[in-house]
Amino acid sequence: MISLIRSEIYKIGKQSKTLYALAAILIIEGFVFLSAYYQGAGIIDLLLDNLKESFEFQGNLLNGNLIIYLILNSLWFHVPLILMIIISGFLTSEYKDKTIETVMLQPVSKLNFILSKYIVSIIFTLLIVLILAVTTFLISYWIFGYGDLVVYLDGLNFFESEDASYRLINAFLSGTITMVFFSVVSLTLAVILKDATKTWIVAAIFLICSNLLLKIDFNNEIINELFFSKLTDSWQYFFYYEVPYSSIYFKNILLLAYSILVMAIGVLIFKRRDIQG
Amino acid sequence: MKRLYFLLLFFVSLNAVNGQEIDNDLLLIKRRMDSIKSYEAQIKLDVDISFINMPSKYGKVRYRQGEPTKVTSRDFIMLPKRGLDLTLNELFEHPFITVNRGQENYKGVSCKVINLIPTSSKSQFSIATIFMDTSAKRIVKSEISTKMEGVFTTSLNYKNDIDALPTAIEVEFAVNNVKIPLRFLGKETQVDRKAIKQEGSKSGKIFLTLSDVQIGR
Amino acid sequence: MILEARNICKSYGSLEVLKNVTIECHKGRIYGLIGANGAGKTTLFRILLGLIKQNSGSIAIDSEGIKPIGGIVEKPALYGYLSAYGNLKVFAQIQRLKLTKELFNESMHQVGLSPERKDAVKNYSLGMKQRLGLAIALLNNPDCIVLDEPFSGLDPMGISALHALIKKLSRENQITIIISSHIVSELADLCDMLYVLYDGEIIKSGSAARLLKENVTTFKISGKNLEMSEVLKNADAVFMNKSVLVSPKDSTISEVLQRLIEEGVEVTSCIPQTDLKALFGREGV
Known part of the structure; x- marks a missing residue:
């Protein structure tokens, strides 16, 4: 298994499309930065408008923490979309080029092969989120500095700089689990559909529908608590004034369970199917 | 008949003279505050507004006679527009008359209550009600109706009988709930539109605690 | 006997692709599988190589090696963005074989390729890709190699070179080689034994010389x-x-x-x- 994983990592590192994907994500991040900066001042004005009558404000709320928060909000659609495209390509390209046959002609078990794909997809996802997080934090703090964070979530919540950084880091960590879920889904779609274009389309639809379903109240506690699309926003919970840790843990553990289930489905289907490019 | 008329005029004039004068106790308190050329203190701010969650903020307050009071902090802070004028300079900025409203008990202290009515249109407030602890020569409460910023009610608490500066200040004011588009950043929360409409304006409070006060005379 | 496939049947829905196909192969010999396009050659090879499962029948390979059987099905599928070294490295790594410099040079020389070439495989000619595919198939020294239409698309020089290579592998390395083709002349000089596949059935088998002479x-x-x-x-x-x-x-x-x-x-x-x-x-x- 280790040797399979190493060869997968080697292949990913050698492909130019990996660089393109990374560049795309960083460029998107750059645009989101700009948008956050120009949007940020307006948002603060909007939030504090009603308080201006009674208060004078000192200190700068348009700081690195706010920029990171605004970027976080945008990232969780753009990044999974690109991730799903890249990660599904790890398998669909093998079908297209028929290298999957050459691989299976070697003494490699199907189980180990597909598991190594899933593991490498997860590693890749973690790496991308790490790069995003590090660049976001570094650039935000370097250009905009530190300061209190204001978030509107059931009221205006003000967080001191260190507290804000802690919450933002945890939000990234929590959001990573959501990214892993979408990555695993995209690879399973690749197992089922094999064709790159079909997989991209279905993956995009899945992502869009998940985001839409997140916002719908089903008026059913079980669905609202347990349905997978309701679990993908746990990162937001870190911005309630009192962090509901038990809710966050529950959602993330359940989402991991969904990820394992989706993986298992992909593995089963791959194992049962004949290898035909 | 003429005599009666002049007597009446005299009494009215007397009263008029009383209404146009600034209350002596207030002047005493003002003189006492004017003796404070400067002060510095550590300040702690706590906000009590239903839709705001904010941790205690810490800073430093600095006053120099003739200059506006300054509060500095490394954090973001929200300062009430009223409540930091402990030396009454803002009230005395433009001419006013005082009207005695009698005695009232406030937090166990017998206070002389007076109204301040500005006589100049330049004044920032329309009327102020001051509760004075005449024995301790200090103000314990004020209600200021500003022209542009609503009504501020300030409560001042002192550590002991002889302190000129309070250790705790409570400022109460009216504040409207935050109105923002639903399509805003942040989790899409359940918004009860009816409740928000019914709520309208609410009161909010900010608590200021002063410590390590150093007065320069 | 190094490989025995007995009564292999394969259907896709109602379409019977292979009907009770039996082949037996011995060590160090070259076997040809002749059949027209659509006869079932590739399907049989996929089954022998384990890419697809037969509906019924059995396959036995008498080998204790890590890799009993290797091969190329249709065109050699390689990672175009990698060099020859990169491809060999990947395929060696997945079967836990360390690709040392010596092994790389030996593999390349064995199939007549230069180890000095560093560019991506997508720039290779079909003949060179075939050779590299063969080098990959030979990793871990399988006892049996299956080549599906290896001469397809090659020029006469390429065919001749591949002929020589296959003969050399069989004689010197005692590897059993099974080759399919729809062109008789490609297999005539090369194979020791022939199987004739028609419409999913083996209709004739025997010594190549005898079968061809008879026909x-x-x-x-x-x-x-x-x-x-x-x-x-x-x-x-x-x-x-x-x-x-x-x-x-x-x-x-x-x-x-x-x-x-x-x-x-x-x-x-x-x-x-x-x-x-x-x-x-x-x-x-």
Whole structure:
């Protein structure tokens, strides 16, 4: 298994499309930065408008923490979309080029092969989120500095700089689990559909529908608590004034369970199917 | 008949003279505050507004006679527009008359209550009600109706009988709930539109605690 | 016996692709599988290589190696963005084989490729890709190699070189090699044994020499002044540009050649032409 994983990592590192994907994500991040900066001042004005009558404000709320928060909000659609495209390509390209046959002609078990794909997809996802997080934090703090964070979530919540950084880091960590879920889904779609274009389309639809379903109240506690699309926003919970840790843990553990289930489905289907490019 | 008329005029004039004068106790308190050329203190701010969650903020307050009071902090802070004028300079900025409203008990202290009515249109407030602890020569409460910023009610608490500066200040004011588009950043929360409409304006409070006060005379 | 596939059946829905196919292969010999397009050759090879499962039947490979069987199905599928070294490294790594510099050089030389070339495989010719595919198939020294239409798309030089390589691997390394083709001439000189696959069934099998000899009725003779030969005219030969096709009925080809020499005709070559109808034993082939 280790040797399979190493060869997968080697292949990913050698492909130019990996660089393109990374560049795309960083460029998107750059645009989101700009948008956050120009949007940020307006948002603060909007939030504090009603308080201006009674208060004078000192200190700068348009700081690195706010920029990171605004970027976080945008990232969780753009990044999974690109991730799903890249990660599904790890398998669909093998079908297209028929290298999957050459691989299976070697003494490699199907189980180990597909598991190594899933593991490498997860590693890749973690790496991308790490790069995003590090660049976001570094650039935000370097250009905009530190300061209190204001978030509107059931009221205006003000967080001191260190507290804000802690919450933002945890939000990234929590959001990573959501990214892993979408990555695993995209690879399973690749197992089922094999064709790159079909997989991209279905993956995009899945992502869009998940985001839409997140916002719908089903008026059913079980669905609202347990349905997978309701679990993908746990990162937001870190911005309630009192962090509901038990809710966050529950959602993330359940989402991991969904990820394992989706993986298992992909593995089963791959194992049962004949290898035909 | 003429005599009666002049007597009446005299009494009215007397009263008029009383209404146009600034209350002596207030002047005493003002003189006492004017003796404070400067002060510095550590300040702690706590906000009590239903839709705001904010941790205690810490800073430093600095006053120099003739200059506006300054509060500095490394954090973001929200300062009430009223409540930091402990030396009454803002009230005395433009001419006013005082009207005695009698005695009232406030937090166990017998206070002389007076109204301040500005006589100049330049004044920032329309009327102020001051509760004075005449024995301790200090103000314990004020209600200021500003022209542009609503009504501020300030409560001042002192550590002991002889302190000129309070250790705790409570400022109460009216504040409207935050109105923002639903399509805003942040989790899409359940918004009860009816409740928000019914709520309208609410009161909010900010608590200021002063410590390590150093007065320069 | 190194490989035995017995009564292999495979269907796709109602379409029967393989019907009770049995083949037996011995160590160090070259086996040919001849069949027209769509006969089931590739399907059989996929089953032998474990890419797809048969509906019924059994496969036994007598080998204790890590990799009992290797092969190439249709075109060699390689990672175009990697170099030859990169490809060998990946395929070696996944079967826990460390690709040392020595092993790389040896693998490349074994298939007649230069180890010095560093560019991506997508720049390689088809013949070079075939060779690299073969190098990959040979990793971990399998006892048996399956090559599906390896000569397809190659030029005559490429075919000749691959021929030589296959022979060398079989003789020197004692590797059993199974090759499929729909062109008889590609396998005629190469294979020890032949299996003829028609419509999913093995209809003939045996020594290549015997099978081809039994099904040769026409010969292509090339030479000078062929058009002057009375022997050829009397034999109802079909004259082409610089050669003739002759189907001797009352004599052997040796006797025809002898008479041509006596006539003074300079014969440069005599190539047997396999009668595919006879070989496949079916009309309409």
